[in-house]
Amino acid sequence: MAGMPGSGKTTYLASLWTLLSEGCVSTMYKKEVGVMPEDCATLNQIAQEILSYKDIERTKIGEKVKLSIPLKDENGADVFLRIPDLAGEVFRNLVEDRQLPKETVSRLREADCILFFTYYKNMSYEKRIVDGSYDTVNREYTNDENKDKQTSAGLDNQINKKRDANESEVVELLLSLLELLKKSKKSVNIRFIMSAWDMVEKEYGNEILPEEFAKKKFPLLYQCIYSNRDRMNFEFWGVSAIGGNLADRDDIKRIQSEESKAIKVVAPSGERSNDLTVLLTEMGDDK
Ligand SMILES: Nc1nc2c(ncn2[C@@H]2O[C@H](COP(=O)(O)OP(=O)(O)OP(=O)(O)O)[C@@H](O)[C@H]2O)c(=O)[nH]1
Ligand SMILES: [Mg+2]
Incomplete structure (x- = not known):
């Protein structure tokens, strides 16, 4: 999994673990009874927080949680x-300092598929048309407490820990990953995950397809993906790993009654399911 801080990585992993361990939703990949993953206790703890409708804590640099477990596919x-959950800070540092731990680089090189997460609500707004005499990008903060971080000229081109990443930085992250994988992989398998799909549907209606949403909301990222299509096999997916907004009482009531059925996965074709394991199917040349 790759993605900037707050893009929905840990939530996906913990909900995936809940689905596999409870087995009450029919899933493409299944866990055998009694088989437990490494890091089981930590995964249970995070899953429990989500099940009690609490906002989970951001993953810290150095935390090494992973879901590592044997499964059976539909044919037995x-x-x-093996999905490691890294702090979004690690990916932010790649954009900021051009550095990534060696271990992460090898994991990315070994990966069959990268799940690249974005959550549009946890991104800074970026105004690209510059007024006045500045010929650079003017970034604005969505977060009030960060407003004072803008320079007197109203410009701040440095990604920093005080604000969410913006679209250009997500593009930078994708390009950096492609650069890192250039030598080891002819073509990289990437699934672009639009997190918190429940919020997308509230805002854009439930007819919108994940790719259409990406094109509308992240035009720069979308353009970058298409102009690098010879280097990747890619797909766009919508995922609501919680099923609703934990800050909304009506959503919580609905999640309580629907339980795992509140989870939503929207495939590139628009096909819907509650099965978070469909994102684990092979893609591209490996199919
Ligand atoms: N409405 C809604 N919000 C979600 C969903 N999944 C994640 N979120 C929100 O996104 C926030 C961030 O999710 P995390 O899973 O912690 O993100 P992360 O990518 O692990 O972040 P870092 O640990 O900082 O890298 C959560 O606190 C939720 O508020 C979802 O399915 N629906
Ligand atoms: Mg996390």
Whole structure:
């Protein structure tokens, strides 16, 4: 999983673990009874927080949680799943300092598929048309407490820990990952995950397809993906790993009654399910 801070990575992983361990939703990949993953206790703790409708804490640099477990596919064949959950800060640092831990680089090189998360609500707004005499990008803060961080000229071109990443920085992250993988992979398999799909549907209606949403909301990222299409196999997915907004009482009531059925996964074709494991299917040349 890759993605800037607050893009929905940990929530996906913990909800995926809940689905696999409870087994009450029919899933493409299944866990055998009694098989437990490494890091089971931590995953249970995060999953429990989500199940008690609490906002989970951001992953810190150095935390090394992963979901590492043998599964069975629909034909009963063995597959081994390994998804490390890194702090978004690690990816922010890649954009800011051009550095990524060696271990993460090798994991990315070994990965069959990268799940690249974005959550549009946890991104800074970026105004690209500059008024006045500045010929640079003018970034604005969505967060009040960060307003004073803008320079007197109203410009701040440095990504920093005080504000959410903006679209240009997400583009930078994607380009940096492609650069890192250039030598080891002819073509990189990437699924672009539009997190918190429940929020998207509230705002844009439930007819919108994940790719249409990406094109509308992230035009720069979308353009970058298409102009690098010879370097990746890619797909756009919508995922609501919680099923609703934990700050909204009506949503919480609905999640309480629907339970795991509140989870939503929208495939590139628009096909819907509650199965978070469909994102684990092979793609591209590996199919
Ligand atoms: N409405 C809604 N919000 C969600 C959903 N999934 C995640 N979120 C929100 O996104 C926030 C961030 O999610 P995390 O899973 O912590 O994000 P992360 O990518 O792990 O962030 P870092 O640990 O900082 O890298 C959560 O606190 C939720 O508020 C969802 O399905 N629906
Ligand atoms: Mg996290």
